[in-house]
Amino acid sequence: MSKTKVIVIGGDAAGMSAASKIRRSHEDWRIVVYEKSPHTSYSACGMPYYIAGKVSSEEDLVARSPETFRDKYNIKAHTFHEVIQVDPPQQKVLVKNLQTEESFWDSYDKLLIATGASPKKPALPAVDSDGVFCLSTLQSGINTFEYIKKHKPKKAVIVGGGYLGVEMAEALLEMGLNVTLIDRNHYIMKTLDQDMSEDICGLMKKKGITLLLSENLTAFEANESGKVTCILTDKRKIEAELVILGMGVTPNSELAKLAGIKLCDTAAIQVNDRMETSASNVWAAGDCASSYHILKKKHQFIALGTIANKHGLIAGSNISEETLSFPGVIGTAITKFLELEISRTGLSETEAKALEIDYETATIKSSNFAGYYPESGEIKVKLLVEKGSRRIIGGQIIGQRGSGKRIDCIAACIMGKQTAFDLAMMDLAYVPPLSTVWDPIQIAARRLM
Amino acid sequence: MSKTKVIVIGGDAAGMSAASKIRRSHEDWRIVVYEKSPHTSYSACGMPYYIAGKVSSEEDLVARSPETFRDKYNIKAHTFHEVIQVDPPQQKVLVKNLQTEESFWDSYDKLLIATGASPKKPALPAVDSDGVFCLSTLQSGINTFEYIKKHKPKKAVIVGGGYLGVEMAEALLEMGLNVTLIDRNHYIMKTLDQDMSEDICGLMKKKGITLLLSENLTAFEANESGKVTCILTDKRKIEAELVILGMGVTPNSELAKLAGIKLCDTAAIQVNDRMETSASNVWAAGDCASSYHILKKKHQFIALGTIANKHGLIAGSNISEETLSFPGVIGTAITKFLELEISRTGLSETEAKALEIDYETATIKSSNFAGYYPESGEIKVKLLVEKGSRRIIGGQIIGQRGSGKRIDCIAACIMGKQTAFDLAMMDLAYVPPLSTVWDPIQIAARRLM
Numbered sequence: 001m002s003k004t005k006v007i008v009i010g011g012d013a014a015g016m017s018a019a020s021k022i023r024r025s026h027e028d029w030r031i032v033v034y035e036k037s038p039h040t041s042y043s044a045c046g047m048p049y050y051i052a053g054k055v056s057s058e059e060d061l062v063a064r065s066p067e068t069f070r071d072k073y074n075i076k077a078h079t080f081h082e083v084i085q086v087d088p089p090q091q092k093v094l095v096k097n098l099q100t101e102e103s104f105w106d107s108y109d110k111l112l113i114a115t116g117a118s119p120k121k122p123a124l125p126a127v128d129s130d131g132v133f134c135l136s137t138l139q140s141g142i143n144t145f146e147y148i149k150k151h152k153p154k155k156a157v158i159v160g161g162g163y164l165g166v167e168m169a170e171a172l173l174e175m176g177l178n179v180t181l182i183d184r185n186h187y188i189m190k191t192l193d194q195d196m197s198e199d200i201c202g203l204m205k206k207k208g209i210t211l212l213l214s215e216n217l218t219a220f221e222a223n224e225s226g227k228v229t230c231i232l233t234d235k236r237k238i239e240a241e242l243v244i245l246g247m248g249v250t251p252n253s254e255l256a257k258l259a260g261i262k263l264c265d266t267a268a269i270q271v272n273d274r275m276e277t278s279a280s281n282v283w284a285a286g287d288c289a290s291s292y293h294i295l296k297k298k299h300q301f302i303a304l305g306t307i308a309n310k311h312g313l314i315a316g317s318n319i320s321e322e323t324l325s326f327p328g329v330i331g332t333a334i335t336k337f338l339e340l341e342i343s344r345t346g347l348s349e350t351e352a353k354a355l356e357i358d359y360e361t362a363t364i365k366s367s368n369f370a371g372y373y374p375e376s377g378e379i380k381v382k383l384l385v386e387k388g389s390r391r392i393i394g395g396q397i398i399g400q401r402g403s404g405k406r407i408d409c410i411a412a413c414i415m416g417k418q419t420a421f422d423l424a425m426m427d428l429a430y431v432p433p434l435s436t437v438w439d440p441i442q443i444a445a446r447r448l449m
Numbered sequence: 450m451s452k453t454k455v456i457v458i459g460g461d462a463a464g465m466s467a468a469s470k471i472r473r474s475h476e477d478w479r480i481v482v483y484e485k486s487p488h489t490s491y492s493a494c495g496m497p498y499y500i501a502g503k504v505s506s507e508e509d510l511v512a513r514s515p516e517t518f519r520d521k522y523n524i525k526a527h528t529f530h531e532v533i534q535v536d537p538p539q540q541k542v543l544v545k546n547l548q549t550e551e552s553f554w555d556s557y558d559k560l561l562i563a564t565g566a567s568p569k570k571p572a573l574p575a576v577d578s579d580g581v582f583c584l585s586t587l588q589s590g591i592n593t594f595e596y597i598k599k600h601k602p603k604k605a606v607i608v609g610g611g612y613l614g615v616e617m618a619e620a621l622l623e624m625g626l627n628v629t630l631i632d633r634n635h636y637i638m639k640t641l642d643q644d645m646s647e648d649i650c651g652l653m654k655k656k657g658i659t660l661l662l663s664e665n666l667t668a669f670e671a672n673e674s675g676k677v678t679c680i681l682t683d684k685r686k687i688e689a690e691l692v693i694l695g696m697g698v699t700p701n702s703e704l705a706k707l708a709g710i711k712l713c714d715t716a717a718i719q720v721n722d723r724m725e726t727s728a729s730n731v732w733a734a735g736d737c738a739s740s741y742h743i744l745k746k747k748h749q750f751i752a753l754g755t756i757a758n759k760h761g762l763i764a765g766s767n768i769s770e771e772t773l774s775f776p777g778v779i780g781t782a783i784t785k786f787l788e789l790e791i792s793r794t795g796l797s798e799t800e801a802k803a804l805e806i807d808y809e810t811a812t813i814k815s816s817n818f819a820g821y822y823p824e825s826g827e828i829k830v831k832l833l834v835e836k837g838s839r840r841i842i843g844g845q846i847i848g849q850r851g852s853g854k855r856i857d858c859i860a861a862c863i864m865g866k867q868t869a870f871d872l873a874m875m876d877l878a879y880v881p882p883l884s885t886v887w888d889p890i891q892i893a894a895r896r897l898m
Contacts, residue, residue, distance in 0.1 A: 013886070046819060046881045060821035167880075305886045306879045313895075314874075327874050334878035343878050370495060372509035402854060405884065408877045409857040415875055416865020425763075425776050426864055428857045429783035429792050430755045431616075432495045435854065437462070437754045446762075 004029045006319060007093055007108035009083045009255070011035030012042065013305050014286025015114035016064065016077070017312025018319065023073045025320035031075045032106065034095055036082035039138045040066050045305050047141035048164070051148065052171035058142055086111070086259040088279035110281050110319050113261075113269060114312065115252035117287035117303045121245060122217065129222035132243040135164060144244075153241030154178055157231050159217050160246035161188025163335045166200065168244045169209055170337050180210040180238055182231075187213060189342065191333060193349045195363065196382055196396045203340055212236075249303050251288045264290045266301035273325040275315035283319055285311035292328035295347050295393055295414070296355060302329055332411050334404045339377070341404030345411040346394030347384060358387040359394075362447035366440040368402045370432035379403045383410070383420070383444040390419040390448065395441070402434060406441055420448035453478045455768060456542055456557040458532045458704070460484030461491065462754050463735025464563035465513065465526070466761025467768065472522045474769035480524045481555065483544055485531035488587045489515050494754050496590035497613070500597065501620035507591050535560070535708040537728035559730050559768050562710075562718060563761065564701035566736035566752045570694060571666065578671035581692040584613060593693075602690030603627055606680050608666050609695035610637025612784045615649065617693045618658055619786050629659040629687055631680075636662060638791065640782060642798045644812065645831055645845045652789055661685075698752050700737045713739045715750035722774040724764035732768055734760035741777035744796050744842055744863070745804060751778055781860050783853045788826075790853030794860040795843030796833060807836040808843075811896035815889040817851045819881035828852040832859070832869070832893040839868040839897065844890070851883060855890055869897035 006022055008015045011033045019031050033040070041063040049055055066077040078095075084103070085094035092107040119134035121127060131153065133144045147153075156172045158165045161183035172179050181188070181204065187197040188204075188211070204211055212233070219232040220243065230239045251268040262278035264270040269277055269284040273292065277284050286308035290299040307329055317324040334343035352359040361384050369376040377400025384394035395410035397403050413423050423445035430437050438446070455471055457464045460482045468480050482489070490512040498504055515526040527544075533552070534543035541556040568583035570576060580602065582593045596602075605621045607614045610632035621628050630637070630653065636646040637660070653660055661682070668681040669692065679688045700717040711727035713719040718726055718733040722741065726733050735757035739748040756778055766773040783792035801808040810833050818825040826849025833843035844859035846852050862872050872894035879886050887895070 043819065043821070043881065043886070045879070045886070046821060049819075049822060049881055054823050055821045163880075304879070306877065309886055310874055324870075327871070330876045332876040332878050334880045334883060336880055336882050341883065345876065345878070370492065370498075372492070372495060372504045373498060374503050402851065404880075405851060405855065405878060406857070408855070408875075408888065409861045411876055411878070412858045412861035412865060412867070412872075415871065416861060416867055418861070418865055421773075422776070422864065423861075425759055426857075427779045427781040427794065427860055428755065429781050429794070429854060429860070430494070430753070431612075431783045431785055431853075432492065432498055433785050434783060434790065437492070437494070437758055439857065 004109045005107070006031045006110045006112065007106060008033040008112045008114060009093065010114035010116055010286065011040035011077050011079065012114070012116055012286070013308035014312040014315070015112060016041045016069065017309050018112050018114065018285055018316035019069070019075050020073060021313055021316025022320050023075055025322060033069070033075060033077040034081040034083050035077060035079045036098060037137050037139055038079050040064065040069060040077050040079065042138040043305070044136065044138070047135050048167035048171040050141055051145050051168070052174055058138060061138060083255060086113070086255055088259055088261070088282055091281060111283070112315055112319060113256055113277070113282065113284040113288060114286045115255060115288045117249035117251050119245060119249050120247045122247065124217065124219050126220035126222045126228070129220055129228040130226050131228040131241060132220060132245065134245045135168070136249065148175070148242065151241065155239050156180070156242040156244065157182065157238055157240040158244045158246060159231070160248065161185070162246055162248065163333065165244070165246035166335055166337050168246060169204065173207060173209065177242070180212065182212040182215045182217065182233060184214065184216045191331070191348065192342070192344055192396050193382065196380065196398055199380060199398045200337055200340060200342060203337060207338065249287065251301055253288050256284065256288070264299045266290065266299070268301040270299065274318040274323065275311060275326065276318070283315045285315040294328040294330050296351070300329070302331065304333065330411060330414055332407060334407060336404065339400055340398060341401070342398050343404040343407035344396045345407050346392070346414045348394060348396065349384060352384055352393065357393070359384050360387050360448055362444050364440065364444045364447065366443050367436055368400050368440070369434055370436055373432050375401070377401065379440045381440045381444040383441070383448060385420050385448045390421065391417055392420060392423060406439070410441055420445040424449055453558045454556070455480045455559045455561065456555060457482040457561045457563060458542065459563035459565055459735065460489035460526050460528065461563070461565055461735070462757035463761040463764070464561060465490045465518065466758050467561050467563065467734055467765035468518070468524050469522060470762055470765025471769050472524055474771060482518070482524060482526040483530040483532050484526060484528045485547060486586050486588055487528050489513065489518060489526050489528065491587040492754070493585065493587070496584050497616035497620040499590055500594050501623050507587065510587060532704065535562070535704055537708055537710070537731055540730060560732070561764055561768060562705055562726070562731065562733040562737060563735045564704060564737045566698035566700050568694060568698050569696045571696065573666065573668050575669035575671045575677070578669055578677040579675050580677035580690060581669060581694065583694045584617070585698065597624070597691065600690065604688050605629070605691040605693065606631065606687055606689040607693045607695060608680070609697065610634070611695055611697065612782065614693070614695035615784055615786050617695060618653065622656060622658065626691070629661065631661040631664045631666065631682060633663065633665045640780070640797065641791070641793055641845050642831065645829065645847055648829060648847045649786055649789060649791060652786065656787065698736065700750055700752070702737050705733065705737070713748045715739065715748070717750040719748065723767040723772065724760060724775065725767070732764045734764040743777040743779050745800070749778070751780065753782065779860060779863055781856060783856060785853065788849055789847060790850070791847050792853040792856035793845045794856050795841070795863045797843060797845065798833060801833055801842065806842065808833050809836050809897055811893050813889065813893045813896065815892050816885055817849045817889070818883055819885055822881050824850070826850065828889045830889045830893040832890070832897060834869050834897045839870065840866055841869060841872060855888070859890055869894040873898055
């Protein structure tokens with residue numbers, strides 16, 4: 001009997017987590033990875049900090065290189081290899097070597113599609129000018145870093161006030177650039193409610209960022225040498241020597257779609273809780289695949305490293321013939337803008353309304369540490385409960401040091417179906433330099449008991 | 450019908466939380482508080498930071514003063530008033546005014562005993578010498594602070610390596626004193642397991658603290674003017690100009706005991722989940738009362754501000770004739786020693802063994818933030834699960850900034866009866882400056898799946 005052969009398309013978080021898991025379970029299986037970029041297993045989330053010069057080298061962003069996979073895991077990770085066709089009935093994939101331009105078919109027993117997501121790039125005039133960057137692959141981060149080093153731009157425009165936009169605003173501000181952030185929505189960070197978002201806007205303005213809301217990008221302008229000079233919106237023209245597009249991402253599901261594999265309505269590849277697609281012997285994981293949202297009770301497209309890693313582990317386990325089910329996600333996310341930590345989990349008020357859930361909410365302001373402790377600062381917590389059951393269904397936190405990761409306890413409460421009373425009475429940790437005697441999340445919970 | 454009259458014995462966390470709750474529920478009830486010290490509602494936990502000079506004034510440690518209670522809550526809080534006898538059948542208490550030495554009887558409809566706990570002070574030669582301090586009341590903190598300011602001691606001995614001992618070690622070290630810490634146990638911080646405790650010992654030694662373990666205090670020596678000069682142990686004599694006793698506390702339950710109220714085997718006042726004592730119309734709350742330990746399934750004596758506040762709220766609700774049940778505690782605690790954050794919840798390995806629980810454990814070392822982020826440091830997580838169910842039953846964390854409060858998520862998992870797999874798959878928050886992509890507690894959980 002020949003050894004089982006697994007092909008993995010995509011060598012980042014989901015793909016390589018799965019490949020490593022399969023290797024741990026089956027020492028003798030053949031595992032081949034095709035990755036079109038030069039890199040495997042890198043931290044895309046680290047890009048803003050790399051661009052800001054906080055990371056010594058791009059190599060630090062690579063968790064494990066192709067050489068490590070080859071030498072330590074006996075996994076062949078072929079970089080510069082793009083899979084251009086998948087044939088599930090024949091169990092084979094068409095691969096193009098991007099360096100030699102040669103193509104070849106390779107066959108599999110089991111296939112994992114982990115093709116990730118791509119940044120949205122609007123089809124607008126001069127969008128491809130030099131100095132306009134989307135951040136997605138490690139290479140795009142390196143390109144941005146090199147461009148800034150070479151051209152020393154002074155005026156930057158960030159399009160989109162989501163997580164990447166906010167993180168890049170911090171990075172460029174700390175590098176001394178003049179930053180304008182535009183967003184088509186009437187407030188930034190729209191996974192938060194507006195009342196929470198306003199605290200971030202306040203700090204941004206205080207730090208000198210020009211914030212333009214409810215404003216749509218319409219075009220770019222470039223000079224004769226092809227370098228961006230300004231962007232145009234529906235309201236004005238803004239000078240720009242550097243433009244960062246943080247307009248969200250779309251799942252790279254085209255390959256799966258062409259192979260007849262079912263997509264969900266967000267265009268992500270539809271998977272069940274074992275990361276199985278609609279095709280036999282084909283799994284999908286990471287940014288290209290859907291995630292079941294436990295509170296919304298439907299499949300969603302959420303592109304996050306945390307989820308990609310979990311997808312990868314679950315897919316790898318099931319490919320290895322060990323049954324593990326992914327419980328789903330609740331939309332937890334966190335970021336940081338200068339001294340402000342910003343996090344959220346579960347449903348926002350906006351989402352609860354859209355789902356017609358009968359909810360109650362409490363928002364409190366407190367202190368991250370004991371108020372008398374020298375380094376203490378503000379924290380604001382918003383909590384949502386379902387009206388009848390009093391179960392916690394969402395939380396949002398904005399505050400100084402130590403605030404953001406408190407969201408994890410709220411996430412655990414949502415997953416444990418705990419009520420506001422349960423949280424208020426929970427035995428949480430207190431010492432003056434690190435908390436208040438009633439943790440701020442408990443102060444909010446008490447209001448909803 | 451005359452208005453209900455509530456007497457509260459003890460004006461700190463539990464007593465005043467209850468009094469405030471009762472006032473919020475019943476605007477017209479008479480609420481009288483007797484407190485033997487000069488202060489109400491102060492942060493005993495803040496004392497080490499106050500002594501270290503990090504808190505501008507002792508007034509900052511007082512959350513609410515007697516005047517605030519009088520003016521804002523219509524609660525009469527009599528300081529310098531000690532209750533010296535309780536008579537449940539007659540529903541009255543004998544009160545001594547410590548300033549006038551007069552005594553008087555006062556009657557109640559409902560009584561709350563919130564007398565707190567007192568530090569253990571061994572009956573050893575010269576224990577009452579000047580320069581030997583127990584830290585409990587705010588006044589004891591002020592006395593210690595003043596003594597150090599006046600006498601500028603250079604050599605300090607701390608007896609007991611529990612939370613207070615570790616916090617005072619930090620305080621005295623930062624003030625430039627030469628610090629010796631002695632503990633009768635063979636490792637310090639015995640609510641942790643020894644393998645975790647050793648990391649703290651390592652840092653203490655590195656910072657120049659002399660650590661003497663398995664060593665018993667036997668006596669003190671003082672000079673002619675009554676000032677301490679050294680302590681004696683079963684192994685040696687140690688020079689000391691300042692001695693801090695952190696040898697634990699005992700519940701102040703004598704008053705209740707004399708009144709025939711039932712105590713539990715830890716000498717704390719036995720209460721049910723509504724904080725009712727064995728006597729009619731008498732409740733108890735805070736450090737003097739027992740707490741049900743959810744995992745140990747028995748009543749315990751745990752003296753902590755977090756628990757005292759919850760006790761107070763529950764007692765106040767039930768005194769107000771609103772039924773609320775206290776779910777109990779799981780032994781969560783946290784402290785900090787210089788850059789190390791130290792926390793624990795649930796059962797330690799030692800406790801699990803004593804309870805004959807079939808458990809498994811995993812200990813991992815990881816990074817508090819993304820390893821490539823400039824300020825990242827080490828974190829060590831130990832997790833315990835019950836063998837059959839895989840439910841999480843305990844956690845211990847030691848690490849750099851941002852490590853300690855991660856224990857709250859483990860506490861929520863214990864309360865939610867979640868398994869290692871549930872925690873590993875939980876949607877926790879990640880951004881490189883604040884976490885790793887698999888949170889360290891999830892890395893530990895993965896080992897126990």
